[in-house]
Amino acid sequence: MNNLKTVTVVGLGKIGLPLAAVFANNGFEVIGVDINEEVVRHVNQGKSHLLNEPGIDQLVKDAYKKNSLKATTNTAQAVRKSDVVVVIVPVLIDENDQVDYQYIDRAVLEIARGIQKGTLVIFETTVPTGDTRNRFGKKIEEISGLKMGVDFYLAYSPERVYSNRILQDLKNYPKIVGGINKESLELAATFYKKALNGSVINVKNLETAEFAKVAESVYRDVNIALANELAMFADQHNVNILDVIQAGNSQPFCHLHHPGVGVGGHCIPVYPYFFINRGLKEGLITKAREINDQMAKYAVDVIEEEVGSLENQNILILGLAFRENVKETTKSSTLLLIENFKQKKANVFVHDPLFTDKEIASFGVIPISVDHQIVKTIDVVVLQAYHDRYKHLTFDPFTNCKLVFDGRNVLPREQIESLGIRYKGVGL
Known part of the structure; x- marks a missing residue:
C-alpha cells in the first residue's frame, strides 16, 4: 500500500x-x-x-x-x-x-x-x-x-x-x-x-x-411513491398526510417519506431502470416509477379542478432545478409540469435564482423575476424546488393569484390564505 x-x-x-x-x-x-x-x-x-x-x-x-x-x-x-x-x-x-x-x-x-x-x-x-x-x-x-x-x-x-x-x-x-x-x-x-x-x-x-447502491436508490423511490399514493388518497378523505406521517413514524419500524410533486435528479428516477432493464420489469419498482412520474399530472389536474380551465392562465413555477439549492435540471419535475401545463394551453413562467434567463428560456418557458411587476399578472403559483430564496418569499405582490400549489408542503399556508389566495399541497 x-x-x-x-x-x-x-x-x-x-x-x-x-x-x-x-x-x-x-x-x-x-x-x-x-x-x-x-x-x-x-x-x-x-x-x-x-x-x-x-x-x-x-x-x-x-x-x-x-x-x-x-x-x-x-x-x-x-x-x-x-x-x-x-x-x-x-x-x-x-x-x-x-x-x-x-x-x-x-x-x-x-x-x-x-x-x-x-x-x-x-x-x-x-x-x-x-x-x-x-x-x-x-x-x-x-x-x-x-x-x-x-x-x-x-x-x-x-x-x-x-x-x-x-x-x-x-x-x-x-x-x-x-x-x-x-x-x-x-x-x-x-x-x-x-x-x-x-x-x-x-x-x-x-x-x-x-x-x-442501486438498491439504496430503489428503496427511496418506492418509499416516496408510497407516500405519494397515500397523499393522493388522503386528499380524497380530507386527511392531512403530514399529520399521518408524523404519527406513523413514531413507531420505530415505520419510515414513511414525504410526498411531493415528483422525483428528479441523476439518482432516484434513474437507477431503478438499472434493475428494470435487466429483467425486473414487473412489481413495486416499476409501479413506483409510474406513480412518481405521474405526480406532475396529478398536480396540474388538482390545480385545474380548483381554478377551472387553464387555457391562457398565467402559471408561475418556482424552481427549474430538480431539488432545492442545486443547479441541475436532470429529470426535474418542473419539466413534467411544463409539459402538462402546455397541454392545457396555459402560459408557463419559471423563476429559479440559480439559472440565468437564457438558461430558463431554453426550456421553452418565460423567465421572470419574482421582484418584477409582472407577478401581478400571475394566476397560479406552483412551488417545485424549495430554494433558500423562497423561504423569505412574500406573496403580497401576487395580487391576481388565485391559488398557490405547494409541491413540497413547506410554504406558510396561513400567510398565503390571509391574502385571500387559496392554498393546496400534496395530501394536505
Missing part, C-alpha cells in the same frame, strides 16, 4: 472534485481529469467550480497550496502516471429509459490506453449490476492487453453522497467496497481508509457492491 501514492480521479463533477480534494489533503498526489477545459482551468488555479457545496472551496485551495492537486483533460496521460484510478463519470438513461454509457465508455477507453501493470482501478459511478466486471473490466483487458485481477486490480465502491453536504457524507458514511478478487478488495479498502479517514464495509464481490 505504501507504493500507492498517485491517484487519478476521472470526472471532476459534483462528486469527483470533492473526492479529489479530500484525497489531495490526505497525503496523496492527485490528478483530476475532466473533459471540460474550464473546470480544469479552475482547479489548476486552486478554485472550485461547484456551487452551494460547503467546504469545497477551502479544500481545493488547500490542495492547491500543497501542490497536491492538478487537473488535465488528458485521461490516458494521467492514468499512465498513477497507482490508483477512481472513476466517477455519469451514467444516465436516455429518453427511452435505456442506459446511456457514452461518457463512461469514452473514459474507460482512455483509461485502457494509459493503464500500467499493477494499477488499481476503482469505479464509483452507479452502474447496472455486472458492468464493472463485464463491460468496463473486459474493455480495459481488450485494449490494454492486461488481465484484471492479475495485471491490474479492479474494485467497485459506490458514491453515496448528497449534494450540499458531500464532504460531510464522505466523512460520515462508510464506504462499501467490492473487488474482483481478494487482492483488489484489500487494496481498495486500505486505500479508502487512508484517503477518506473513514470506515469501510467489505462485501463479497463487485456485483454485491453495485447492487447495494
Whole structure:
C-alpha cells in the first residue's frame, strides 16, 4: 500500500472534485481529469467550480497550496502516471429509459490506453449490476492487453453522497467496497481508509457492491411513491398526510417519506431502470416509477379542478432545478409540469435564482423575476424546488393569484390564505 501514492480521479463533477480534494489533503498526489477545459482551468488555479457545496472551496485551495492537486483533460496521460484510478463519470438513461454509457465508455477507453501493470482501478459511478466486471473490466483487458485481477486490480465502491453536504457524507458514511478478487478488495479498502479517514464495509464481490447502491436508490423511490399514493388518497378523505406521517413514524419500524410533486435528479428516477432493464420489469419498482412520474399530472389536474380551465392562465413555477439549492435540471419535475401545463394551453413562467434567463428560456418557458411587476399578472403559483430564496418569499405582490400549489408542503399556508389566495399541497 505504501507504493500507492498517485491517484487519478476521472470526472471532476459534483462528486469527483470533492473526492479529489479530500484525497489531495490526505497525503496523496492527485490528478483530476475532466473533459471540460474550464473546470480544469479552475482547479489548476486552486478554485472550485461547484456551487452551494460547503467546504469545497477551502479544500481545493488547500490542495492547491500543497501542490497536491492538478487537473488535465488528458485521461490516458494521467492514468499512465498513477497507482490508483477512481472513476466517477455519469451514467444516465436516455429518453427511452435505456442506459446511456457514452461518457463512461469514452473514459474507460482512455483509461485502457494509459493503464500500467499493477494499477488499481476503482469505479464509483452507479452502474447496472455486472458492468464493472463485464463491460468496463473486459474493455480495459481488450485494449490494454492486461488481465484484471492479475495485471491490474479492479474494485467497485459506490458514491453515496448528497449534494450540499458531500464532504460531510464522505466523512460520515462508510464506504462499501467490492473487488474482483481478494487482492483488489484489500487494496481498495486500505486505500479508502487512508484517503477518506473513514470506515469501510467489505462485501463479497463487485456485483454485491453495485447492487447495494442501486438498491439504496430503489428503496427511496418506492418509499416516496408510497407516500405519494397515500397523499393522493388522503386528499380524497380530507386527511392531512403530514399529520399521518408524523404519527406513523413514531413507531420505530415505520419510515414513511414525504410526498411531493415528483422525483428528479441523476439518482432516484434513474437507477431503478438499472434493475428494470435487466429483467425486473414487473412489481413495486416499476409501479413506483409510474406513480412518481405521474405526480406532475396529478398536480396540474388538482390545480385545474380548483381554478377551472387553464387555457391562457398565467402559471408561475418556482424552481427549474430538480431539488432545492442545486443547479441541475436532470429529470426535474418542473419539466413534467411544463409539459402538462402546455397541454392545457396555459402560459408557463419559471423563476429559479440559480439559472440565468437564457438558461430558463431554453426550456421553452418565460423567465421572470419574482421582484418584477409582472407577478401581478400571475394566476397560479406552483412551488417545485424549495430554494433558500423562497423561504423569505412574500406573496403580497401576487395580487391576481388565485391559488398557490405547494409541491413540497413547506410554504406558510396561513400567510398565503390571509391574502385571500387559496392554498393546496400534496395530501394536505
